[in-house]
Amino acid sequence: MTVERELPSDEAHDLIDLVADIADKELAPRAAGFEEAETFPRELFTLLGEAGLLSLPFAEDIGGGGQPYSVYLQVLEEIAIRWAAVAVGVSVHTLSCHPVVAYGTPAQRRDLLPAMLGGETLGAYCLSEAHAGSDPSALRARATETPEGWRAAGSKSWITHGGWADYYTSFLRTGDDPRGGISCFHVDGRSPGLSAGAPERKMGLRSSATTTMHYDEVPIGADRLIGRPGQGLAIALTALDAGRLGIAAVAVGIAQSALDYAVRYACERETFGTRIVDHQGVGFLLADMAAATEAARATYLTAARRKDAGRDYRKQASIAKLVATDTAMSVTTQAVQVLGGAGYVRDHPVERHMREAKVTQIFEGTNQIQRLVISRHLARTAR
Incomplete structure (x- = not known):
């Protein structure tokens, strides 16, 4: 479609x-x-x-x-x-x-x-740690200043492209202030002391390498500090607003793919001498899936157009991420239902779409964090 x-x-x-x-x-x-x-x-x-x-x-x-x-x-x-x-x-x-x-x-x-x-180099974004997934101010991985630049020690978790990336955009603690003591570094993937753990055994997105990255006294040149010392958390958060829109768009793509397959299946499969798409129970389910997918697309585009216009889009990015990823989970689950038993086996892609949709509700800030962000915006603007 x-x-x-x-x-x-x-x-x-x-x-x-x-x-x-x-x-x-x-x-x-x-x-x-x-x-x-x-x-x-x-x-x-x-x-x-x-x-x-x-x-x-x-x-x-x-x-x-x-x-x-x-x-x-x-x-x-x-x-x-x-x-x-x-x-x-x-x-x-x-x-x-x-x-x-x-x-x-x-x-x-x-x-x-x-x-x-x-495209000559592929990047990774190293913010999360095992104990600090949704609270970047609690980061412990540290960079210590040396006469030659910096030296990094610690670990970063849930790193997409871990072990494959040519560089790692790394947020490391350089001071003790919870929010003002984090700095951003561009770390070469070939740096001595930098290593990847075993790939995570994930429910979905299995072709995407996700690992823990270990920094064992990794040397970082002074010219690879991005921004000012202590500016890292602000840099990370501005990037995450845009990243949430990226995940919203991916989630809508997953939902659209599941919807397209479910519609084709429903138009071909017959029961009681009738295409199942013509049974109201299935047809209305597909209609709800289509409406939800289009609404989610409109939501992320509204946020993106605010960004393009130079307007504040932080609340809208969280709304888009929340709506789109919840939609992806709902639509892919319904797609499995449309296919019935066939949807539960790997012969059809909708079971994969359902597994892929789940993580979109978790990364780039869980949907519980998005609700927290949205509610705080509402509280600040209340009159």
């Missing part, structure tokens, strides 16, 4: 067509096999980078694609419709680029961004 998209230009329409073509030819045929084998598709990120799809929301004068965020998110959704793990990887890579783009010095941008935005 083709999604009817509202796009701002002919260039954006052409971009979406290009993404759909690449995703149909290069991603969709590989997705099921790579997920089953838990194989990370590193070469596909190089392909997407060469096609200009890893730099879309960044300005053209620094090597980006110069696309509005509302267009970039619809690109992510198109990728997620075919392969959610790759779409999550693109979102995480974009997140890892943000600190250098927004806070890097001219020299850092010159030296680092061409490879980051061109």
